[in-house]
Amino acid sequence: MITAERKPLAEIKESIASYKKLLILGCGSCVAECASGGEKETALLASQLRIDAKKEGRTLETKEMTLDRQCVYEFIDQLAGVIGEYDAVLSLGCGAGVQAVAEVFPRAHIVPALNTTFIGQTKQAGLWLENCRGCGDCKLDFFADVCPVTRCSKGLFNGPCGGSKNEKCEVDPDTPCAWQLIVTRLEERGKLDSLEKVHPPARWSKKEGKGPRKIAREDQRT
């Protein structure tokens, strides 16, 4: 899932300073899972902003709504009868969601409340770790389902650097050595000899250098 973190409150306040009626819009997907933009977090932020406004003697009227997904037009359409009543929308969606809402309602000011961070997994309650960089050339099958692009600090494809200590990376001692994980898992699977294959450098052109990427499926299009 895509993970995000709420922006510092001072930054959010600066963006919405001139507005008196706000629609605070959450997303029920990725950002709900990482506890930054779901229904609960939307309510918390709305409450915080209302209390802050009261404290400063300002008027602030808010409405909270959470869409199942902020990046899908069918869900964004639910805002049609509502969005016009508010001065701006404070979106707790990821960057994709903020932009999608702005595309459907180009005249509305959509203010992002989150900083989108990485693609990751929930390691345990309250802990999310990055495990995919979206390189577009997935090699997980060669590396026992451990991504060396993301999880090896040096992005090595052909074996460990030799600098790990106690199974931890020498670049960041909090990070497990990805190559330790790869080798251990290949041993368990009895496929250690697959490491003898030499992997060429990644084709970064699949990820960078050509502007925003797209996927087009004619069988899915109307």
Add this chain to the structure above:
Amino acid sequence: MNTKKDGLSYAFFFCQQLDAAQDLNRRSLEKELGPRIRFFPLPCSGRIESLHLMRALETGADKVYVIACPERACRHREGNTRARKRVAFAQRLIAEIGLDPDRFEFLVASALPSPYIDKVARELLARESQVDPLPWGNKEREAPKEILRKEKRDDYRGEKAPRRNQREHRLL
């Protein structure tokens, strides 16, 4: 007890395991202080959410207490631990907007069975007030009285009677 002197409003969230007869025991304080005190029994203190504390503040509570079972005595094992963390999170949220984080206070009962909830509450209210009244006053605290008055059937001469069980908006 100087509950009337300081004029503050209080909200008490507490685990109902602490006092099985809490519904009866808290009535004297509720009668004495009226809308200035509100009790919220919880099936476990771990049911508390940071949002509950924020909404209590928003609707006029100057000070919010969360009272949990003692360490290692939570019948749901870690409810009191979760409650502590959520109170700490809520404290950070109000500190972010310049309010005193001491407005939210987390306490554990010293032992089980604990003293009746009204005794616990009275002891807390008797302490020197560590927070000031909220800068925007307690106008919200008066709203529940108005809602309750409107619910009396005598006030609806000829008008459509309210739904049964229509009550003031509850935080939980």
